[in-house]
Amino acid sequence: MRPIHLAPLAAFFGLALALGYGLTQDPSKLESALIGKSVPAFELPGLDAAAAGLTSADLATGEPQLLNVFASWCAPCRIEHPQLNTLAEMGVPIHGLNWRDSAENAQAFLDELGNPFQKIGFDDKSRVVIDFGIAGVPETFVIDGAGKIVHRHVGPIMERDLERTILPLLEKLGRPQS
Amino acid sequence: MTAEIGHFALILAFMVAIVQASVPLLGAARGNAAWIALAPRTAIVQALLVLVAFAALMWGYIISDFSIENVAVNSHTAKPLIYKISGTWGNHEGSLLLWALMLTGFGAAVALTTGALPDDFRARVLAVQAMIGVGFIAFILFTSNPFARLDPAPIQGNGLNPLLQDPGLAIHPPFLYLGYVGFSVAFSFAAAALIEGHVTPAWARWVRPWALAAWGALSIGIGLGSWWAYYELGWGGFWFWDPVENASVMPWIAGTALIHSIISVEKRDTLKRWTILLAVLAFSLSLLGTFIVRSGVLVSVHAFATDPTRGVFILAFLAVAVGGALTLYAWRAPRLLPGSLFAPISREGGLVLNNLIMCTVLATVFVGTLYPLFLDALGGEKISVGPPYFNAIVGKLAIVLAFFMSVGPELSWKRAKLNLVWRAMSVSAVVTLLFLIGLLLWKPETPVMGAVGMAAGVWLLTAVKRDGIFKLLGPKRELAGIFTRLRRLSPGYWGMQTAHGGVAVILFAISAAGAFEIEVLDVMKPGDSRTLGKYEFVFDGIRARAGENYTAIEGGFRVSKDGELVAPLYPQTRTYTSPTMTTTEAAIHPLIFADLFAVVGEPVAEGWTVRLYVKPFISWLWVGIIALAIGAVISMSDRRLRLGLPARRTVAPAKPVGALQPEPAE
Numbered sequence: 001m002r003p004i005h006l007a008p009l010a011a012f013f014g015l016a017l018a019l020g021y022g023l024t025q026d027p028s029k030l031e032s033a034l035i036g037k038s039v040p041a042f043e044l045p046g047l048d049a050a051a052a053g054l055t056s057a058d059l060a061t062g063e064p065q066l067l068n069v070f071a072s073w074c075a076p077c078r079i080e081h082p083q084l085n086t087l088a089e090m091g092v093p094i095h096g097l098n099w100r101d102s103a104e105n106a107q108a109f110l111d112e113l114g115n116p117f118q119k120i121g122f123d124d125k126s127r128v129v130i131d132f133g134i135a136g137v138p139e140t141f142v143i144d145g146a147g148k149i150v151h152r153h154v155g156p157i158m159e160r161d162l163e164r165t166i167l168p169l170l171e172k173l174g175r176p177q178s
Numbered sequence: 179m180t181a182e183i184g185h186f187a188l189i190l191a192f193m194v195a196i197v198q199a200s201v202p203l204l205g206a207a208r209g210n211a212a213w214i215a216l217a218p219r220t221a222i223v224q225a226l227l228v229l230v231a232f233a234a235l236m237w238g239y240i241i242s243d244f245s246i247e248n249v250a251v252n253s254h255t256a257k258p259l260i261y262k263i264s265g266t267w268g269n270h271e272g273s274l275l276l277w278a279l280m281l282t283g284f285g286a287a288v289a290l291t292t293g294a295l296p297d298d299f300r301a302r303v304l305a306v307q308a309m310i311g312v313g314f315i316a317f318i319l320f321t322s323n324p325f326a327r328l329d330p331a332p333i334q335g336n337g338l339n340p341l342l343q344d345p346g347l348a349i350h351p352p353f354l355y356l357g358y359v360g361f362s363v364a365f366s367f368a369a370a371a372l373i374e375g376h377v378t379p380a381w382a383r384w385v386r387p388w389a390l391a392a393w394g395a396l397s398i399g400i401g402l403g404s405w406w407a408y409y410e411l412g413w414g415g416f417w418f419w420d421p422v423e424n425a426s427v428m429p430w431i432a433g434t435a436l437i438h439s440i441i442s443v444e445k446r447d448t449l450k451r452w453t454i455l456l457a458v459l460a461f462s463l464s465l466l467g468t469f470i471v472r473s474g475v476l477v478s479v480h481a482f483a484t485d486p487t488r489g490v491f492i493l494a495f496l497a498v499a500v501g502g503a504l505t506l507y508a509w510r511a512p513r514l515l516p517g518s519l520f521a522p523i524s525r526e527g528g529l530v531l532n533n534l535i536m537c538t539v540l541a542t543v544f545v546g547t548l549y550p551l552f553l554d555a556l557g558g559e560k561i562s563v564g565p566p567y568f569n570a571i572v573g574k575l576a577i578v579l580a581f582f583m584s585v586g587p588e589l590s591w592k593r594a595k596l597n598l599v600w601r602a603m604s605v606s607a608v609v610t611l612l613f614l615i616g617l618l619l620w621k622p623e624t625p626v627m628g629a630v631g632m633a634a635g636v637w638l639l640t641a642v643k644r645d646g647i648f649k650l651l652g653p654k655r656e657l658a659g660i661f662t663r664l665r666r667l668s669p670g671y672w673g674m675q676t677a678h679g680g681v682a683v684i685l686f687a688i689s690a691a692g693a694f695e696i697e698v699l700d701v702m703k704p705g706d707s708r709t710l711g712k713y714e715f716v717f718d719g720i721r722a723r724a725g726e727n728y729t730a731i732e733g734g735f736r737v738s739k740d741g742e743l744v745a746p747l748y749p750q751t752r753t754y755t756s757p758t759m760t761t762t763e764a765a766i767h768p769l770i771f772a773d774l775f776a777v778v779g780e781p782v783a784e785g786w787t788v789r790l791y792v793k794p795f796i797s798w799l800w801v802g803i804i805a806l807a808i809g810a811v812i813s814m815s816d817r818r819l820r821l822g823l824p825a826r827r828t829v830a831p832a833k834p835v836g837a838l839q840p841e842p843a844e
Binding site for chain 2: 002005006008009012013015016018019020073102105124
């Protein structure tokens with residue numbers, strides 16, 4: 001047996017290790033390059049002419065808050081929605097970023113499932129979403145009072161995420177106790 | 179009841195596969211004829227059992243049996259019948275069952291057609307094939323059971339993702355899997371040859387039709403996927419270098435290298451180790467593709483079922499199958515000595531060069547696809563590599579490849595004379611030069627890379643066709659005897675002609691489409707018009723439409739050229755009811771030299787957002803891909819590759835003397 005004939009096996013072994021490592025990584029723990037930075041400056045219209053839109057200034061009000069990217073065509077958003085409603089009932093300010101959607105569908109979605117959002121930005125052309133580096137919906141950002149991004153949650157927020165990460169994080173950021 | 183029959187049949191198939199994977203192998207080692215004879219029978223039984231399982235699941239879909247969880251999650255009564263049927267494989271569990279069906283189907287086909295093989299070798303091939311079957315069926319039974327029941331059964335199903343409700347996508351996975359799984363046969367033959375410790379030209383003749391079949395099917399599968407992305411997603415492109423697309427193209431590249439290097443083994447008894455390695459590689463990459471798509475290791479827009487437990491299983495399976503084969507290779511490779519030597523400039527040398535370029539392309543795609551993973555493993559950040567990287571490297575390599583492809587078939591085996599090659603190339607040089615001058619006069623603004631790509635296509639096509647025509651005209655360049663020569667040239671030669679011509683057309687089409695595409699992204703009001711090159715698009719307005727399970731808004735465009743109507747275009751934005759989802763249906767009118775392409779988007783205050791394209795030469799791309807597959811089929815029809823059929827020439831001397839003069843030997 002000559003070493004050269006072992007080379008393919010060795011190369012495959014290296015690949016298998018890397019793949020194995022990849023499996024241990026949770027894709028929902030994507031680190032955002034924006035963590036610790038201020039939210040990108042933006043200004044978006046609302047779902048209709050009457051509704052106020054969303055601007056980056058709305059995300060720096062001195063109070064910790066959430067920014068949730070959603071769309072009516074996104075199935076996991078339906079799963080996550082009750083948790084957002086719970087948060088809204090607890091008094092956590094949540095703003096919505098409606099991505100690649102139609103205003104009608106988005107409105108119908110909120111009429112059906114409830115509207116936890118204080119303000120909604122309508123981003124049908126992915127203008128702002130790209131600045132946030134969003135890979136898919138739903139995604140949620142936890143933002144501190146100064147408008148800095150503290151945490152990024154990829155995928156639907158389930159009940160256990162509420163208890164384990166989102167709520168403790170909000171407490172730490174000084175959310176008024178209810 | 180049907181689901182239980184299916185489940186039971188699958189469990190039985192699993193048992194049979196275990197027997198087939200072990201007993202014949204022991205039999206071959208000990209020379210026990212009865213154990214050896216078990217291999218072909220179990221292969222056929224195993225395929226029939228998986229067929230029963232698959233039919234049971236399909237029946238569940240046809241009658242909308244929502245007590246089967248898989249059907250409830252993925253189907254709906256309001257779906258047209260064809261999509262109920264294609265729904266069987268439009269989901270994770272069902273697609274794996276289709277995979278298993280094809281795997282065992284290939285096993286049975288090997289069993290039925292290889293009666294002329296030595297019995298112990300055939301037993302070993304079938305045993306390795308069954309080992310893969312054991313792994314896959316276990317994967318289905320233990321992690322992705324399609325027959326799980328729901329109690330109580332829902333009254334209505336969730337529906338199939340509307341993006342998948344499309345004729346192109348109904349047949350895309352079966353072809354893709356036919357290709358992926360087809361390489362399992364080459365893999366099994368390679369493993370069996372390694373077990374026996376020798377690779378012969380006969381071995382190459384046995385494997386080549388299977389490798390060609392897999393390669394041809396994979397070409398069609400990738401082409402269909404690309405076609406689907408082109409007209410269904412409405413993104414205006416046909417290839418996005420998405421990890422899932424790359425996963426399907428990597429085994430294709432390895433397969434391309436394999437079907438070329440295998441010729442060297444067949445004709446010259448050389449490049450054996452390399453060919454074995456490629457056979458292992460092609461199937462390993464098919465498995466890797468499955469791993470990437472199913473495990474969520476790489477985040478992709480395509481991944482529709484990601485689950486880490488499944489990932490762990492596939493990785494373990496990959497480790498056993500590929501690791502096992504490569505260990506066997508490390509052990510046996512020193513025995514595989516070449517039967518002949520060759521000079522660097524020779525047909526063999528050309529095939530080595532082909533393989534080197536193919537492997538460079540493969541490495542480029544591989545690194546680009548898995549780079550984010552490696553970077554992450556080394557502690558870097560998650561990034562993904564974009565199309566510019568792939569286009570820059572693969573595009574240039576394709577042009578180099580086109581040049582060597584034009585030279586390769588002109589080289590003779592063992593040692594070639596370059597001066598003959600240059601004479602052959604002079605025709606291509608003249609034609610390409612004329613083409614470039616014409617292009618420069620007609621469209622001086624053509625981008626350089628586009629022009630070079632098109633020129634490479636013209637060069638290659640000229641070289642391929644020149645060779646064919648000169649071979650027909652014979653050494654004296656005369657028309658007499660053209661049909662004799664036509665008959666005497668092998669199907670393998672015509673297969674190569676067709677496939678290489680296809681590559682030339684694809685290269686030309688992609689370069690031209692990139693260079694001459696015209697795109698308009700705008701807001702239009704009814705009555706507005708936009709001019710794209712020679713074509714004028716007039717927007718007539720929007721109307722509502724309803725289909726069987728969707729509602730749609732439909733835009734109306736009239737496209738005219740020089741004041742004459744060319745085609746009306748009716749792009750739609752569909753809203754499906756089950757599940758609720760919006761899809762874009764681009765309206766495409768293919769012409770010989772360009773596709774007219776329109777997409778209608780959302781309403782805005784000033785009108786409607788629309789995207790209009792004139793995409794030149796797109797139809798040529800599909801023609802080129804079809805040519806690849808036809809080339810593979812023609813090559814497969816070569817009598818020399820068929821087992822049990824002696825070549826015509828060996829029969830000729832048996833004719834009674836005087837009845838017919840035997841044809842003079844070449």
